Amino acid sequence: GAGVSQTPSNKVTEKGKYVELRCDPISGHTALYWYRQSLGQGPEFLIYFQGTGAADDSGLPNDRFFAVRPEGSVSTLKIQRTERGDSAVYLCASSLLGGQEAFFGQGTRLTVV
Amino acid sequence: GESVGLHLPTLSVQEGDNSIINCAYSNSASDYFIWYKQESGKGPQFIIDIRSNMDKRQGQRVTVLLNKTVKHLSLQIAATQPGDSAVYFCAENTGTASKLTFGTGTRLQVTL
Numbered sequence: 383g384a385g386v387s388q389t390p391s392n393k394v395t396e397k398g399k400y401v402e403l404r405c406d407p408i409s410g411h412t413a414l415y416w417y418r419q420s421l422g423q424g425p426e427f428l429i430y431f432q433g434t435g436a437a438d439d440s441g442l443p444n445d446r447f448f449a450v451r452p453e454g455s456v457s458t459l460k461i462q463r464t465e466r467g468d469s470a471v472y473l474c475a476s477s478l479l480g481g482q483e484a485f486f487g488q489g490t491r492l493t494v495v
Numbered sequence: 496g497e498s499v500g501l502h503l504p505t506l507s508v509q510e511g512d513n514s515i516i517n518c519a520y521s522n523s524a525s526d527y528f529i530w531y532k533q534e535s536g537k538g539p540q541f542i543i544d545i546r547s548n549m550d551k552r553q554g555q556r557v558t559v560l561l562n563k564t565v566k567h568l569s570l571q572i573a574a575t576q577p578g579d580s581a582v583y584f585c586a587e588n589t590g591t592a593s594k595l596t597f598g599t600g601t602r603l604q605v606t607l
Contacts, residue, residue, distance in 0.1 A: 386538070415594065422503060424584050424597030425539065438594060473538050483529070484595065486538030 384408075386487035388474050394493045395464055403459040403490045407476030414457050415484060416449055417473040425473050431457060432480055464494045503582060505602040514572040518585035518598045523566060527588035529595065530559060530570045534581045542570070542583075572603075580605045 387406040395401050407414050412433055417425035427441040434454045442448075446464075451457040461468055471491050475484040508514045520528070526547040531539035545552045545559045545568075552559050558571040568585050582602050586595040 417595075424586075424600050425595075427594040427596065430594050441594070475538075483541050483544060485541065486531075488536070488538045 386474055386476055386485055388472075388487035388490050390490060391488065392491045392493075394495060397464060397466060397494055399464050401461050401464055401492065403461075403472050403492070405457045405459070405474030405476075405487060407455065407457070407474070408485055409455075411476035411478055411485075412454070413477045413480040413482075413484070414451060415475045415477075416457070416459050417475065417486075419471045419473055419489070421470075428459070428472075430480070437480070461492075464492075466494045468492060469494045503600045503602045505604060507604045507606060508575050509606050510575060510577060512575055514570075514575045514579070514603060516570045516572075516583050516601045516603065518568040518570075518601075520566050520568060520585065520587045520596075520598070522587060522589050522596070523563075525587035525589055525596075528559070528561060528568055529586045529588075530557075530568075531584045531586060531597075532579075532581045533584060533600075539584060575603075575605050577605045577607065579603060 389404045414431040416428040419425040429449050430438040431451045446462045449459045471489040473486055473489045475486045477484040529544040530542040532542050533539045543554045543557050543559050545561050550561050556573045560569045582600045584600045585598045589596050
């Protein structure tokens with residue numbers, strides 16, 4: 383596609399449920415990033431993929447969060463046992479190579495009720 | 496849609512005036528800096544970047560200045576337009592992990 387695509391755009395889930403957020407990066411981009419943005423804050427880094435492997439997952443807050451990119455393209459961010467504090471906009475970005483200009487998707491707004 | 500930056504510092508400028516948005520960064524080892532623009536309900540949009548071996552870079556209507564001595568970055572927008580109204584974030588690339596660390600953001604309001 384022309385840009386980074388994230389689905390769904392909005393997700394409301396009940397506390398304790400499992401959710402998956404999907405990111406389709408720009409075709410050919412080897413680097414993919416997940417960020418989380420709370421209201422009134424800048425995006426916070428979660429995880430970075432170079433190809434299929436997670437090169438840096440130091441931003442994942444705890445073991446309820448997990449992300450995969452099995453074929454080096456689409457990525458899925460998975461959150462288990464969601465908590466109200468997980469409510470935020472989850473942003474995905476991709477770049478041709480790591481360390482270069484990153485292009486962001488429009489985000490998925492997750493609301494845990 | 497969601498409003499980004501409800502409690503952010505706000506800069507109000509009149510249409511046609513120049514805007515200067517400032518950012519202090521924390522890591523003296525950062526070697527790549529980016530300014531992003533974020534409109535409500537959208538993801539951050541790249542504006543301009545600069546590497547640490549430069550102190551100034553110009554784009555179309557925008558200029559980024561980098562002062563490594565005091566760890567300060569600024570974004571200058573010439574002839575500000577209503578479409579420039581958004582939240583602006585500076586971001587620094589920290590180390591070799593390629594992740595970006597974002598600042599807190601500044602809301603720019605352009606008045607007619």
